[in-house]
Amino acid sequence: MGEPHFFEPIAEHLGAAYLRYSFTKGTAQEVSFLVDALDLTPGMRLLDVGCGPGRHAWALGSLGIEVVGIDISERFVALAREGAPPGTSFVCGDAREMAWDGEFDAAISLCQGAFGLVPGEDADVLTRLVSALRPGGRAAVSAFSAYFQVRWLGDGDTFDADAGVNHERTLVRDEEGVEADFDLWTTVFTPRELRLLATAAGASVEHLWSVAPGEYGRNPPDIEHPEWLAILRRGQQPS
Numbered sequence: 001m002g003e004p005h006f007f008e009p010i011a012e013h014l015g016a017a018y019l020r021y022s023f024t025k026g027t028a029q030e031v032s033f034l035v036d037a038l039d040l041t042p043g044m045r046l047l048d049v050g051c052g053p054g055r056h057a058w059a060l061g062s063l064g065i066e067v068v069g070i071d072i073s074e075r076f077v078a079l080a081r082e083g084a085p086p087g088t089s090f091v092c093g094d095a096r097e098m099a100w101d102g103e104f105d106a107a108i109s110l111c112q113g114a115f116g117l118v119p120g121e122d123a124d125v126l127t128r129l130v131s132a133l134r135p136g137g138r139a140a141v142s143a144f145s146a147y148f149q150v151r152w153l154g155d156g157d158t159f160d161a162d163a164g165v166n167h168e169r170t171l172v173r174d175e176e177g178v179e180a181d182f183d184l185w186t187t188v189f190t191p192r193e194l195r196l197l198a199t200a201a202g203a204s205v206e207h208l209w210s211v212a213p214g215e216y217g218r219n220p221p222d223i224e225h226p227e228w229l230a231i232l233r234r235g236q237q238p239s
Contacts, residue, residue, distance in 0.1 A: 024055060035063065038106045045105050046106045048067055050071055052073075052076050054090060057084070058085060064087070072093065095128060102135065104132050104137060106137055106138050109141045119187050134234070136234060156168065163187075164188050166188060195208070205232055210227070212227060
């Protein structure tokens, strides 16, 4: 996979401490909302892109959905495999290089697990994700809001207005509480950009809502919420 992605050492340091962060506490609410938004039912196959330690995959797998999770971090994949429910599996890989083609009924990429963490190459992630869906399959993709990011730019953050990428120096604690500083680059988006990217990837945007972690809802786009949640649908193949 070439040079390590900048997120890999962050994940290696975090380990299971990732699940202590407040943004991970809303998994049950998010999954309940996504089951309805994506019309998920037991027996479906779902791809979790940028699955991290597997919190969404585990919750969906416990509902009888067959989940395959992929993440670039070997540490996160190892954690996800520990005690995973039956029918749930995980692979270590780069979302930009996924080769699945029409194998999944649905897909998710949440909390900047992959989409949004590869500045300049986010379109590649989205194209690979859409290609993994069967024709007509749906995906839920979250992304940071450019409006919110610029409005609430953090102290010490550097925002590249040309690329739409925010750089921050972030303090991360591992399982023992040991602190380390890391650089984090995150792409932010407008609704128009997400729709254009989806179209280029072969999908349509069925819905686009403003949300916050653990507070997924059907809110129209605004400048008050930190994230977008886009519900995509892969186009039908010509007959």
